[in-house]
Amino acid sequence: MRIHEFQAKRLFAEHGIPIAPSRPATDVEEAVAASEEIGLPVVVKAQIHAGGRGKAGGVVVATTTDGVRRAAERLLGAPLVTHQTGPEGCVVRTLLVEKAVRAASELYLGVIVDRARRRIVAIASRAGGVDIEETARRNPDAIFKEWVDPMIGLRPFQAFRLAHRLGLSGPPARGVAKVVVSLCRLFREADCSLAEINPLGLTEDGEPIAVDAKLTFDDNALFRHPEIRELRDLNEEDPLEVEATSVDLNYIKLDGNVGCLVNGAGLAMATMDLIQHAGARPANFLDVGGGATAEMIDKGFRILIADPDVEAVFINIFGGILRCDVLAEGVVAAAEAVDVDVPVIVRLEGTNVEAGRAILGASGLAFRTASDLREAASMVAAAVKEGS
């Protein structure tokens, strides 16, 4: 789960990571009032979940009240298009009004899980404000890492070593080391999957300050963090995906023309690949899971059909725990209730497959049944060709 910068900065403050005085605002007057309270100059920052806001004009320095007003009027309610949002952009509903900070230098600091080493790793570089992936490509030697042994946690010497490798010494080194320790602690305590300060500014006096803040959380751990779960912003998510999540379906909208409904994440990805291999493009990822009920299948099918780009539907089920007859009942119920005007290709295999095929056959609906994946692929290709 992602959260906004202003929410992340609140968590930073609670964990002793220095930030500039700031206030969120959801309308123009609130933004102006915030700037007067904080004192000019301020930075007005669009709060959307995507990165690349600065280059897209979503971060504005204002030296006058009028400047704050103009920035707020322009940004609020309008879509902001960055290299991460896609062409339709993301509507700005909240601004963060923050005291402008003069940074003498900018660093990068991030914490992630290193899957290969199975440990938390703290990452730092002198190239603040630059994507860490870009630094990794251009100048991998400029990236420094410290791995955290889960038995003993991040030790102070490691945090200091990281600061030292960045070329710091004296009070700035100690200050940055303290931020590293705090960020790692926040990362572990809040069950983060990413914690990033990019850039971490160093003032003329050598004081560190988090200029930006990015935190993402492990969805699987939200059950033990109710206060973080409340920070979820459904406006930032695709409405079909939100609807799917509410019935425990795993749906991701893509930009193709063949909708697919599959049980199991691996088979669902493989089915998308199969669709592409057959010369069409997948319109979505939809994993109905191992324990899907007829209601969930019904709901999933309706979500698929609701996508206007879908020209054909491919249902691919390998029944294990999910029985083919249960799947067939759900699909028939959905297809009878909604007007389906695209070809539906069904491939069933596994537990109770005969019963499932019988239910589809007896429904009187025009399902096209494939006996294996190879046949299904050519039926998908043929269906898309008919439509075009």
Place this chain on the structure above:
Amino acid sequence: MSILIDDSTRVLVQGITGNEGRFHTGRMLEYGTRIVAGVTPGKGGQDVEGVPVFDTVSEGVESAGANASIIFVPPAFAADAVLEAAEAGIALIVCLTEGIPVHDMIEVRRYLDLCGAKLVGPNTPGLISPGKCKIGVMAGYIHKPGPIGIVSRSGTLTYEVVHQLTGLGIGQSTCIGIGGDPIVGLSFAELIPMFEADPETKGIALIGEIGGSAEEEAAAAIAEGVTKPIVAFVAGRTAPSGRRMGHAGAIITGGSGTAEAKISTLRQAGVRVAESPAEIGALMAGAFAD
């Protein structure tokens, strides 16, 4: 032969009195798995499908001689269940639970590495040595004893591959789901050399997917000296970057973990990689014919 489990494996079921634990205990017994004990804290003294239930894993190990365990425990308690099994001396722990927090698994894996217990999963259908032993929830009837070892990050996609192989008359020695999470126990790179050393296994199928570097590590292990033919498929060529594709571990981050990179690394190690999931079985049959 087979790897990790055979007809002498003595299995303990953690969470045996829950719906899933109870149901699959029945299915595993039907398949012929020797289930010797079950554990649910606070429910010792009962029995499920004729299997005695204990309060703790250590009791199950002492009284019934269990040497493997399968875990059907909800995510919030699953890490503790794995640690309890390891501490009790269980050598092979199979954790099916989906949704365990990553930070819990970091700590669990560190402890397992210290005490030497082997973990399959979490977020796996388990493993099966056809005709001998099933520790998992896969449908037993699609399998057939034979020469192919299968390692996979997926559940139903593995069933698909098993089904294709069985349909072509090619059986399996052991099929292992390593799990779809970012941090798992036994990896491709650890399991493939076990298949290489198993005289009954004549070929290996690897089913990978986007995210992480398990396939790249497998390629390195293969290049180091695996002589048996290996066929692979990597799911997720069409997956968008930055989105989690169902499995917690299936995500391309910052341009790394793509299917293309994994496929090309595997090919460099001499692995035959299927272009379409419909062709995996046929590719294996072809590898055998050569």
